[in-house]
Amino acid sequence: MSAHARGLAGVPATQSSISSIDGEKGILAYRGYPIDVLTAHSHYEETALLLLEGELPAAQALPAFDAELRANRALKPGVIELMRALPRDGHPMHMLQSVVASLGMFYPDEISQPTSTRTYADADYVRIMAIKIMARMPLLAAYWERLRRGEKLIEPRADLDFAANFLYMLTGQEPEPFMARLMDACLILHAEHTINASTFAAMVTGSTLANPYSVISAAIGALSGPLHGGANQRVLGMLDEIGSPAKVKDWLDKKLAAKEIIWGMGHREYKVKDPRAVVLHGLIEKLVAHRGGKIGHYYDIARALEEAAKERLAAKGVYPNVDFYSGILYHELGIPADQFTALFAVARSAGWLAHWTEQIADNRIFRPTQVYTGEALREYLPLRDR
């Protein structure tokens, strides 16, 4: 028995009005709008604005926000030179964490620091920084993809929306509208998820009044961990390891007997199937229909695994989570597996920035206590007497 809640499970760390989860019913809502509704009717730009500002934008506000996002699709040449100095075989998440942290050096005017909490929580400042960071994150991920392949960089296109431009810059081809829409839905699904570890890292870092690049870089670091965003990349590796639908049951029984992690399964917040996995599953079915039934073998293995897992794990409340199907969809969009978590980071930047905005508007620096289990005060013995 310990006197603290490990991982702060069940302990409220903040007040927040950004998103809510009903784990029994399997509902995730942003500002009151369930994600299945948003993926069906909204798009990423509108959803980001909803997360940042609290309401669906009025007719005139959305084009203005969208135009600002497009206008900020640019990076100083020095940032790209910095990226060229990074080892090409490095992981995109480590590139992102590193390069985002450097942006305060490249754009010093954007981080001129305040002398008090009040001046920092200036709404205009926070708003424009959120736009700049959201606009630049996909450029970093996409440029990195081209740089590491030794291919020519693809300049952003202001005539494409957020999802289509990102996919275009990543793959070099303007996506067909159906695929861009899938990408857009994935971005919406990953945009926000209450106080998870990366969002919490952003809040803790932001509470020191660190600049927003430092804040988002810290969140990227947390998201890179295999127990958090890093899991989606691992799902594909797991499906490769299984090899075929026929081998699923034996493989799963062995893993469960050895108490090893089944990637993409289970979530502390949900007692039912993660609503994001429900939407993603539906999107893959749409893709299968769009392609006249043709899709890679990952999907067959994943469905068999979901079925086998249902028999063995549903009683424990363990179902597919968002990572289970997202990798399969990204794979079909032509994105390499080690970029999946970077895509997650690009999408989640909206949620991180919304929480950063909320944190600094009513800030107190995070300093929890500890249950001290160490030595009482004791005498120092010189080295010769030990």
Place this chain on the structure above:
Amino acid sequence: MSAHARGLAGVPATQSSISSIDGEKGILAYRGYPIDVLTAHSHYEETALLLLEGELPAAQALPAFDAELRANRALKPGVIELMRALPRDGHPMHMLQSVVASLGMFYPDEISQPTSTRTYADADYVRIMAIKIMARMPLLAAYWERLRRGEKLIEPRADLDFAANFLYMLTGQEPEPFMARLMDACLILHAEHTINASTFAAMVTGSTLANPYSVISAAIGALSGPLHGGANQRVLGMLDEIGSPAKVKDWLDKKLAAKEIIWGMGHREYKVKDPRAVVLHGLIEKLVAHRGGKIGHYYDIARALEEAAKERLAAKGVYPNVDFYSGILYHELGIPADQFTALFAVARSAGWLAHWTEQIADNRIFRPTQVYTGEALREYLPLRDR
């Protein structure tokens, strides 16, 4: 009234045996040893080993640890090339956050990730990573100082201890032993301080099983904030603003009336003078004696400010904290003001790594809850109807 503790004040977030604070008596102890004793009798290498492993090292363990630290005083040339690609007028803390995050790309063998918590908490792995990170951090700060001045890099010297080598690489001159000893004491004083925001950011990031470079980078981001480590740089700016001891009282009364932050004053954990400020104050007095009474004007202003603040703020439990005198001492050591927080980060890496070790040895990912204050589920209205 809110249903959560803002900043998690008073809420235990972990069990820990690394350090303890007695805020009433003004005692900070690492593993049971008060910091005034450690600064008087220990040195940074020994204190770091104490923090990491829990006990003062036996006679043979210390030289082995020290030798490993010295042997790891090296960086791949690519890391220095990366630093050259960063804008020279950028802040050292942003450089550190960025470059430390990149180290996993330069040293991929050091971050090969685990498939379960158990394999990751391998004691040998954790131990060697702590040594590598502690050995490399001062190189980054010192190389940056030379690079941004356009001066030749100074290679580390294996014949100098941690503090002397760091000061040598920063300033280009082998320090006299008295000054190296002051630096060593500063490193000890900044090595650890229970669950502050940067340590907590390291724990939250580490709890996702992110690699240790990502973890330490996140902690650096949190420390960079002006409400945390960034304050020590601001104290000198504040003393400049005051200008002379005679102007202290008027300046202070105006600031207090405007409810502005007095940098280097007050700490949530202490009801008396921060024990680190007590030791630092004593070190400055030693320096004054060593120099036959000569010291820069900052110290005179700071003493006057401490006196004036005592009359006005002591009843509220507001006294000088660690940042109040550290900047003055660093200034006398010849270190530029914007490097002060980077020095803090170099010293604190021992504590961060100790907490990272503790976190992953008994890990649960951080996921606190929130008090949801937002909208209930609501209907989506198409743009044309808003």
